[in-house]
Amino acid sequence: MRHFFALVFASLLASGANLAHADNGMAGMAMGHEAPLGFDAAFDAAGHLWVVDTVGEHVRARRSDDMGRSFAMSTIVNPTGEPIYAEGENRPKIALGPEGELYVSWSQPRKLPWTGFVRFSRSLDGGAHFDAPMTVHADRAEITHRFDSLAVDGKGNVIVAWIDKRDVEAAKASGKPYLGAATYYSWSSDRGATFAPERKIVDESCECCRIALARAPDGTIDAFFRAIYGDNIRDHAFANLPVGESMPKVERATFTQWHIEGCPHHGPSLAIDAAGTRHAVWFSAADGKATIWYGQLHPGDKPSHLATVAAAGASHADIAVDGKHVWIAYHQVSAKGLELMLRESSDGGTNFTEARAIAHVDGGSGWPKLLLWRHRAFVGWNPDGQFRLVPTELL
Amino acid sequence: MRYWLAALICLVASAASAAIPTVLTPFDTKALVAPPGKGVRIVALWSLDCAYCEENLAALLAFQRSHADVELIFVATDPVSERAALEARLKAASLDAVPSRAYADATPERINFLIDPTWGGETPRTLAIKADGTRKAMSGALDAGRIAKLVD
Numbered sequence: 132m133r134h135f136f137a138l139v140f141a142s143l144l145a146s147g148a149n150l151a152h153a154d155n156g157m158a159g160m161a162m163g164h165e166a167p168l169g170f171d172a173a174f175d176a177a178g179h180l181w182v183v184d185t186v187g188e189h190v191r192a193r194r195s196d197d198m199g200r201s202f203a204m205s206t207i208v209n210p211t212g213e214p215i216y217a218e219g220e221n222r223p224k225i226a227l228g229p230e231g232e233l234y235v236s237w238s239q240p241r242k243l244p245w246t247g248f249v250r251f252s253r254s255l256d257g258g259a260h261f262d263a264p265m266t267v268h269a270d271r272a273e274i275t276h277r278f279d280s281l282a283v284d285g286k287g288n289v290i291v292a293w294i295d296k297r298d299v300e301a302a303k304a305s306g307k308p309y310l311g312a313a314t315y316y317s318w319s320s321d322r323g324a325t326f327a328p329e330r331k332i333v334d335e336s337c338e339c340c341r342i343a344l345a346r347a348p349d350g351t352i353d354a355f356f357r358a359i360y361g362d363n364i365r366d367h368a369f370a371n372l373p374v375g376e377s378m379p380k381v382e383r384a385t386f387t388q389w390h391i392e393g394c395p396h397h398g399p400s401l402a403i404d405a406a407g408t409r410h411a412v413w414f415s416a417a418d419g420k421a422t423i424w425y426g427q428l429h430p431g432d433k434p435s436h437l438a439t440v441a442a443a444g445a446s447h448a449d450i451a452v453d454g455k456h457v458w459i460a461y462h463q464v465s466a467k468g469l470e471l472m473l474r475e476s477s478d479g480g481t482n483f484t485e486a487r488a489i490a491h492v493d494g495g496s497g498w499p500k501l502l503l504w505r506h507r508a509f510v511g512w513n514p515d516g517q518f519r520l521v522p523t524e525l526l
Numbered sequence: 527m528r529y530w531l532a533a534l535i536c537l538v539a540s541a542a543s544a545a546i547p548t549v550l551t552p553f554d555t556k557a558l559v560a561p562p563g564k565g566v567r568i569v570a571l572w573s574l575d576c577a578y579c580e581e582n583l584a585a586l587l588a589f590q591r592s593h594a595d596v597e598l599i600f601v602a603t604d605p606v607s608e609r610a611a612l613e614a615r616l617k618a619a620s621l622d623a624v625p626s627r628a629y630a631d632a633t634p635e636r637i638n639f640l641i642d643p644t645w646g647g648e649t650p651r652t653l654a655i656k657a658d659g660t661r662k663a664m665s666g667a668l669d670a671g672r673i674a675k676l677v678d
Binding site: 421494 | 573574576579631632634635636639640644645647648649651667
């Protein structure tokens with residue numbers, strides 16, 4: 132009898148922690164996962180490095196005063212825990228305001244598959260405390276509002292953009308076809324105290340790729356994101372995101388003609404130089420060829436300076452620009468693990484150096500994040516969950 | 527005591543009957559994509575974040591039901607720590623009778639590469655591996671016509 136009991140207990144244990152997590156099992160990613168790798172990082176004006184990631188049901192903001200070697204400050208943004216999407220194209224974000232404000236956003240999974248709310252919190256005391264998190268959008272339907280992106284414009288307005296399925300639901304209810312999801316945005320003109328009612332950027336965009344945001348020379352924020360053209364051609368759109376009365380102008384900006392009735396799981400990246408040149412990287416697998424492309428965007432028309440950054444096994448490129456210097460960082464996977472790769476241009480994106488590996492991990496890392504400090508570029512990376520700042524200079 | 531025992535037996539029974547995804551490590555990928563002894567093995571890659579995946583899995587299951595020489599395996603690119611969510615999703619779509627795996631790694635890139643080095647990680651992804659060693663892959667949700675082309 133005792134033997135039988137031992138067997139029963141052993142099989143219960145073997146069937147695993149899944150039973151313990153059964154209550155939140157429908158909610159999707161990141162819960163019950165010990166070490167989600169999604170992170171974001173930014174330098175403040177004084178050269179402190181801020182890193183956000185997740186610990187269980189908490190978003191954590193940390194400050195490093197020695198370029199990521201150690202953390203002098205660590206603050207939990209949401210002391211009351213909640214589910215958080217913290218992997219892949221979803222990760223907590225951080226952006227800094229002109230007066231040292233810290234803005235943090237993330238997506239919170241709801242009970243049903245693919246549902247989520249975009250959450251936001253701020254600190255006005257240098258990260259010592261964060262305000263209670265708020266939901267950015269007025270719409271509270273239990274549907275997709277996730278894949279948030281966060282930026283601060285030249286006037287200090289906080290802009291949040293996300294993927295939103297309310298129009299899918301409306302189309303479904305009236306029996307109309309609808310591909311993908313819509314992309315929405317909102318803004319705060321009072322340092323993140325309140326957000327304006329959300330506004331649609333475009334219908335029928337991709338439902339599973341992060342949105343790239345970048346500041347234009349005039350201080351306004353532009354968005355570059357995967358959209359759907361015709362029958363599931365998943366290329367990219369470019370849109371300005373005005374704060375105030377005017378509506379966004381949305382134009383097609385890439386023309387790879389990749390047809391897929393599916394989820395690419397690869398969002399693009401955008402960096403705009405002082406002259407207004409829009410440097411961009413994006414992923415496409417048109418004709419079955421997985422490729423990371425570089426190009427300079429001319430919304431409404433084809434990109435110029437098109438170049439293949441990397442091919443099979445490459446993913447999740449990020450781009451940064453300072454004057455004529457352009458950096459592209461990305462992951463290159465092999466049977467041996469993951470290489471953090473770098474390509475650079477010193478002539479404004481006309482020519483790029485050969486790719487070189489600047490770091491390696493046998494396991495995994497969150498997506499690389501390029502960071503500029505005093506005309507130098509670093510890559511924020513967290514191999515196996517350990518954050519580090521990888522220098523890009525050749526020694 | 528008798529109640530306790532009954533409750534435990536019920537729990538064990540329910541855990542065993544549900545198709546809980548088993549772990550797929552980087553070392554398991556070789557066997558996963560090795561040619562089958564006969565017929566064709568279809569490896570259907572999916573993820574929790576993919577709104578097109580369940581319809582692809584359902585189409586593949588329907589195809590398998592009318593093709594006796596097809597072996598079907600579902601592989602989630604999500605980490606196996608998500609097994610409760612994966613299992614619930616498969617069960618809700620009546621797809622839980624098919625053998626099912628989930629990645630051991632926290633990020634999918636390495637196992638993606640080991641399964642199919644030409645794949646960019648987009649989902650759904652469907653691999654057809656034949657006994658003669660040839661293989662074909664397609665991305666996106668497949669209908670019966672495209673599945674027939676894939677295994678052809």
